[in-house]
Amino acid sequence: MKAIKNLLAKLTPKTAKGRKRRNIIVVILIVLVLLFLFIVRPILSAGQQLTNALYTIAAVERRDLTVTVNGTATVEPADSYRVTSLVRGEIVDAPFEEGDTVEEGDLLFSFDSSDVQNTIQRAQLSVDRAQMTYDDALDTVEITANGDGVIQTLYVDEGDSVTAGTVIADIVDRDTVTLKVPFHSQAAQQFYVGQAATLTVDGFADRLSGTVTEISGADTVATGGALVRMVTIEASNPGAITSSSTGTATVGDYSCTQSGSYTYRTEKSVAAANSGDVVSLSVREGDRVSDGQLLCTLESSTSVDSARLSLEDAQLSLQSAIDSLDDYTITSPISGTVIEKNYKAGDTLDTNNASAEYLAVIYDMSYLQFEMQVDEVNIGRIQVGQTVTITAEALPGQTFTGTVSKVNINGTTSGGVTSYPVTVVIDDPGDLLPGMNVTADILVQQVDNALVVPVGAVARGNYVLIPGEGAIGKDGSIDPSRLEQVSVTLGENDDSYIEITGGELQEGDTIVIEQTYSSIWDMMGMSATVG
Numbered sequence: 001m002k003a004i005k006n007l008l009a010k011l012t013p014k015t016a017k018g019r020k021r022r023n024i025i026v027v028i029l030i031v032l033v034l035l036f037l038f039i040v041r042p043i044l045s046a047g048q049q050l051t052n053a054l055y056t057i058a059a060v061e062r063r064d065l066t067v068t069v070n071g072t073a074t075v076e077p078a079d080s081y082r083v084t085s086l087v088r089g090e091i092v093d094a095p096f097e098e099g100d101t102v103e104e105g106d107l108l109f110s111f112d113s114s115d116v117q118n119t120i121q122r123a124q125l126s127v128d129r130a131q132m133t134y135d136d137a138l139d140t141v142e143i144t145a146n147g148d149g150v151i152q153t154l155y156v157d158e159g160d161s162v163t164a165g166t167v168i169a170d171i172v173d174r175d176t177v178t179l180k181v182p183f184h185s186q187a188a189q190q191f192y193v194g195q196a197a198t199l200t201v202d203g204f205a206d207r208l209s210g211t212v213t214e215i216s217g218a219d220t221v222a223t224g225g226a227l228v229r230m231v232t233i234e235a236s237n238p239g240a241i242t243s244s245s246t247g248t249a250t251v252g253d254y255s256c257t258q259s260g261s262y263t264y265r266t267e268k269s270v271a272a273a274n275s276g277d278v279v280s281l282s283v284r285e286g287d288r289v290s291d292g293q294l295l296c297t298l299e300s301s302t303s304v305d306s307a308r309l310s311l312e313d314a315q316l317s318l319q320s321a322i323d324s325l326d327d328y329t330i331t332s333p334i335s336g337t338v339i340e341k342n343y344k345a346g347d348t349l350d351t352n353n354a355s356a357e358y359l360a361v362i363y364d365m366s367y368l369q370f371e372m373q374v375d376e377v378n379i380g381r382i383q384v385g386q387t388v389t390i391t392a393e394a395l396p397g398q399t400f401t402g403t404v405s406k407v408n409i410n411g412t413t414s415g416g417v418t419s420y421p422v423t424v425v426i427d428d429p430g431d432l433l434p435g436m437n438v439t440a441d442i443l444v445q446q447v448d449n450a451l452v453v454p455v456g457a458v459a460r461g462n463y464v465l466i467p468g469e470g471a472i473g474k475d476g477s478i479d480p481s482r483l484e485q486v487s488v489t490l491g492e493n494d495d496s497y498i499e500i501t502g503g504e505l506q507e508g509d510t511i512v513i514e515q516t517y518s519s520i521w522d523m524m525g526m527s528a529t530v531g
Contacts, residue, residue: 055465055478058454060509065452065499067445067492068389069381071372075392075426075436079334079364082357086327087111088350091343098341102332102362109343109359113328116321123318130311137307141274141298145289149173149266154285156278156296163275169283169295173266177237178213180230180263181249181256185219188229191251197233201240201247202259210235212251228257234265243267270295275304336364368429369405372440373412373419381444382407388424389441395431402426404442445492451505452497457513463487464505465512483512 093110096102149171156168179199183191191212199208214232222228233249245262248255276298283295340361343349349359374382388402406423424440426432457464463485471482489502505511 054515055480055483056513056515057467057472057478058457058511058513060451060453060500060505060507060511062449062451062507063497065445065447065450065492065494065497066443067447067494068441069374069378069444070439070441071374071422072437072439073370073372073424075368075370075429075432075434075438077336077363077365077434078367078369079336081332081334081336081362083108083330083332083360083362084357085109085111085330085349085359087324089115089328090348091345094341094343094345096338096341096360098338100338101336102338103335104332106332107329108332109330111328111349113325116325116328120318120321120325123314123321126314127311127318130307130314134304134307134311137304140279141272141276143168143270143272143295143298145169145171145291145293145295146270147171147173147266147268148290149264149268149288151283151285151287151289151295154281154283156281158278158281160278161276162272162278162298164272166272168270168272171266171268171270171289172264174264175237176234176265177241177245177262178232178234178265179210179247179249179260180232181260182220182222182228182258183231183251183254183256185227185229187251187254188215188231190254191215191231195251197235198250199233199235199247200249201245201262203245204240206238208235208238210249222257226257231256237264272298274298275308330359332362334362334364336362336366339363363434365434368426368432368434369423370426370438370440371421371423374422374442376411376418376420378444379407379411379420379422382422382442387443389443390424390426390432390438392432392436392438394436398431400426400428400430400432400438402440447492447499450491450497450499451501451507452499453505453511454513455493455496455498456515457511458488458490458498459485459514461487462490464503465514466505467510467512471512478512 088111090112091109092112093107095107102108150173151169152172153170154168155166155170156162162168193212193215195212197210197212199210201208210233212231213234216230219227219229231249231251233251241262243261243263246259247262248259250256278296279299280297281295282297283289283293289295338360340358343359382404384404384407386404388404390400390402392398392400402424404422405425408421408423411418411420422442424442432438453464459465465483466486467478468482468484471479473479486504488500488505491499491501493499
C-alpha cells in the first residue's frame, strides 16, 4: 500500500487540486484491492475447488455382493377367525375364556332357538296341507293317436312315470308314400294339384301311378344355377317301398331334375302333454289305429303342476327353517387361541345393543407370517423358498429369518406403479407378535468375489470414466478434458456397488466418478434448496 502511495506522489502534482484528485485515485485503488482480496480471489479459488469437486477417484475392486429386495409389512398369525352371528337373541352357552386353546369344531356360542323350533313346526304343517292338495289334484288324462297308421314303437308300460313332452308312441302309415322332387320352374308352374304322375323306384323296374298333392310356390336355385320348384307326389305303397327308398317322377311330359327320397304319409310321434303315471294301455306295438283313438291313460290334470309347485315350495320353506337352526350354534372353524371374548352366556345379542363388532377372535399362532408389497421392477426376481431377513423396530438388536411362501400376481397399481403381494412365513418368530411392524430383506442373489465399482460410477448408457494421460495432476486436481469413457456390461448390484461382467476394466484400475449436483454442494459445505 505504501508503494502505491509513493507512486501516486510522484505522478500527482503538488497542488491542492492535484492532492484532491490523488486522494480519489487512492480510494479507488484501495477499493479494487479489497475487491480482489475478498471477492475475486475466493471466487477463483472456489472455481478450482468446484472443478475438483465435480469428480472423485475410486478403484475397481472385488467384493461379495448380496442383492436384496426390501419392504415393510405387519406381522399376522397363520390364520384368524372373527366370530360373528347370523342370528340375534340370548346366548345360552359360551364354554371358553380368553387365552383358552380351542380345536376346530369346538362349540363357541349357542343361542336360544325356541323361535326357530316353532317356525319348523309351522313349516311342517304347511307341507302336510300342500301334500293333501297335491294328492287331491291327481286324476286321469287320456292320450290319443294324432293320425291314422300302425303303432310302430310303444315307449311306455303300465306303471311308468312320464313328464310333459315324453314320447308315448310312434305311428307310421306305410300304405301310402310320398316323393318330393324338383322340377324346372317353368314346367312346375304348369302343374296342378290332383294331376296324374308316374313314379319310379330305384332298384325296381316297375312304375307307380301317383297324384300331385303339393307344388311349391317359390323358386330355388339348383346345382348348376337352374331355377326349380319342389313338387310332392303321393302313391300307394306296393309294399316294397321303405323310408330309405329313392326314386324319380314324371308329370306329363316333364321329368324331375333330381331324384328324391320316399317318406311314409304318416310318420308321427305322440307325446304326453302332462306329467303323470301310466295307469292303463289300450294298444300294443303293431296295432292299427285311427286318428283320435285312445292309446293310454295317465293319472294327471292341469292342476297337478300347480299343486306340485305349492308342495315343493312348502318343502323348501321347511328345509330352510331346519337349516337356519344350524345358525344358532357356532363352532370354531380353526384351531387356535382365543385372544378376545366380547360376549358370555346370559348376554343378549341384538342390533340395538351390540357392544362389539365380533363375539370373539381366534388366532392360529402355529406360525406367523406377513404380506409385503414388491415393486413391479423386482417382482420377477422373487421366488418361493427365498430366504428373508427380518427386523422389527419394537425389538431392537434382534434379527429373524423367514421364507417366501407365496408370490401373488394379482398386482395393485397406484401412481403409475404396480406392486405385487408376497407372503413370507417366519421360521422362528421368537418375541415377534401379531401386529408388529417389520422390515424385510429378501435375498434374491448372492455373488461371490464380484468385480465391482461404486453404483455412481456408471453413467447412463453403461459407461465408466477413466483418467487418460495427464488427467490427474500431482496436486490431485482433475482435468475433465483428459477423461475417457469405457463401455461396460453390468450384472447384479446392491445399494452401493454394481457388478462389472464385461468390458475392459480390471481389478485395481482407477476410475473417475462424476458427482451429482447435490453431492457437489455437500462437498463445498453448502446446502441447496429447490423451491
